[in-house]
Amino acid sequence: MCFYDWRQKVEHSASHYLAKTVALAKRQTGAERVKHVSHSMGGLVARAYVQGGRVKE
Incomplete structure (x- = not known):
């Protein structure tokens, strides 16, 4: 889970x-x-992660 x-x-x-x-x-x-x-707002966060290029890991 990711809070x-x-x-x-x-x-x-x-x-x-x-x-x-x-x-x-x-x-x-x-x-x-x-x-x-993911669900709801979490889906938007996941999409930003996937589409955002290389974010810090």
Whole structure:
């Protein structure tokens, strides 16, 4: 699960929260990719992460 501050901009949440969660999942599993499921605002954060180029991980 990835919890984030919904009051922040979507791009901020993607780079400061989701990117860290993805990086952690990759380290813990050894996987090169992760699958995620999101809902509502989380979908916007996920899209910003995917479309935003290389955000900090």
